[in-house]
Amino acid sequence: MFTRPRTVYDIFSMPTSDTTPTLNIRELPGQRLEIALGGDWIADTQRPSADEILAMLGEKDASKALCFDTSCLGLWDSLLLTFLSKIENGCKAKGIPVERSGLPVGIRGMLGLADAVPEREDVRRLAPQSGFVQKTGLLGIAFWEEAIAILAFIGEVALGFCKLMLGKAHYRRVDLVLLLQECGANALPIVSLISFLVGMILAFVGSAQLSKYGAQVYIADMVGLGMSREMGALMTAIIMSGRTGAAFAAQLGSMQVNDEIDALKTMGFSDIEFLVIPRILALALMMPLLCVYADLMGMAGGGLVSLSLYDISILEYSQHILARLRFQDFAVGVGKSVVFGLLVALAGCMRGIQCGRSSQAVGMAATSAVVTGIVMIVCADAVMAMIVITLHW
Template sequence: MNSTRWQVDFVQPSKELLTISMSGHWCAADNLPSPELLVEKLHRFPNLKKIAYHTENIAHWDSGLLSFIVMLNKICRQNSLDVSTDGLSKNMQSLLTLASAVPERENTKSAPTQSTLASLGHHTKQLYFEFEKMMEFIGAITISLSILCRGKVKFLGRDLFYFIQDCSVTSLPIVLIISFLMGLILAFIGAIQLQAFGAGIYVANLVAIGMSREMSPLMIAIIMTGRTGASYAAQLGSMQVNEEIDALKTTVISPIDFLVLPRIIALVLMIPLLCLYGDLVGILGGMLISNTFLHISASAYIHQTTSSISMVDVLVGVVKSLCFGLLVAIAGCYQGLNCGRSSDAVGSATTKAVVTGILYVIIADAIFEIILNILKI
């Protein structure tokens, strides 16, 4: 192994010329020397003006050798040393000629780092632009909706049907599991506390009101953000990457009319139904716990539930989920349409759709609570 390892010898035919004689294996994997180290050794030769190579004894070489020579040449020239590449083999020379055929482009490196204040300003400006763009997007959706209300349908009925199916029937299994478990968890939490006061039956109130007013709309909105919102962003994002959105624009078909509207309508129409379904399944989950742990009969539980829950509670949940559905769909479509033009951008658009979707839903929920509290509903 050692006999074939890379080796460098210096031969000095004259005072001004130094030949770097290379032999052995010169491959990238052979732990090659650093060019800087070699240049340091050149300082041992005063009055040196020119460097030449001798490479006939090299057994094997690859790009490792070439990048070593390129670096060495560069450093030598910086130290005002002349370099002759005549001693390199023909193949090496032709590759080196190719590498230096197009001069290195200047000003392509990243901009110098900004001061904290400048970057704060930059981010604030960016945030403002983002807000402005979002408002424009919402404005465009409003215009499209008003056109739709005048009876001009500009999307395919087939698309709408597909999206309705996607956010209703195909979402049922996940909604079933999550809502059932939510009812179950609520009942467990309530059971421990209420049993201490001998008020176990009130678990039914807790589950019914908790699910219908709060948990069901919120959990379903979060499920739909991860499921539908993310898929909207990914679909529209990859359409952006494939220039499909551009093709719509140049055909003078508005992407908002054609792509965004059916998605928003489907989600807004279907999410309240999912919410009602979630209410029901959650109550059943609560009933299971009450029955097994608190020994409350099913009929007593149902009676307690129907007497505690009012239409207003259910409606509050439905209205909330309508609003959440709109926000989730807007977040997904907005991120998709504003996606960059690489596959990486589609990934980040999807992530952003989920993060902003959940954020909008939570903020909207908080606002709802404040308003409902003021209105005493």
């Protein structure tokens, strides 16, 4: 009669059902230890950890060979494979021989496959260990290279514009028309909304102060000046940076991923002339128009606030604005918006052209186009504010 070998250790000695994973370790005659697996070894079941088992094996005599009995094993998945390979590796480290013969064919095959190509030690990557000094140095180098890349790009664009002026640039007129529509008319709704609200905000903030002195009527002057000299151009630029600058970067970036830019170049086109120049041109042409429109929308927003809160009639509001605003106030804002348009388009196109060849790189290009664009806008605005003040415009 079959005698059950003496059980050394039962982890789940009383299975609650046939499918509960069980593991028994028994000593067999002939210096062998047997691990008997039963039940379903699949995800979401309570299983002993390989480390536990290894610790138990460690207490046993190291000279014993390890074998398996899987006659009661039900379902299994990759978790059993990782469990077994952990045990095998642990045994190997302790010098305990392991026999796979008791395992089902499928498991033996999969374990064999995993062992077939040994791990390549030379390809392991260690996390770069760098100290503060090295990091600072690397950042400095990166900054320097970035500066050179920006200047080189601006140079190429300038050369492209020269060719455009000479009528030698190759680009599609129809692309330019579509871009003009995209950067101009299609941006009107969002520019309307934002600048109307900005005008209202200016009026709210200003009126809170002015009403203390009973000078609410000067809200018109304040909104008029604020929108035309500064906020119209700035808000339009920021909207266009998020809307169009990011779109430029994403378009050119995905063209890079899709080899379209390579194809253009090998066909004898210059990517700068064909893709970048029309985009910069379109935005630089449309921005001043959008800016004037934003100025007017902002003043309308201010008018609504002064009418509803302070009963200043539309007529009085507009008379104040007309009396206070000079042509050069408008001109300052419009001039700024041309510069902003150039910068937003430059940042968008540059990030797109520099984009790497993966979809992640396209996302980074779009993000970086917006960040670069806004940083450049604000820096340029600060510089221009100083110039304008110095010249008493």
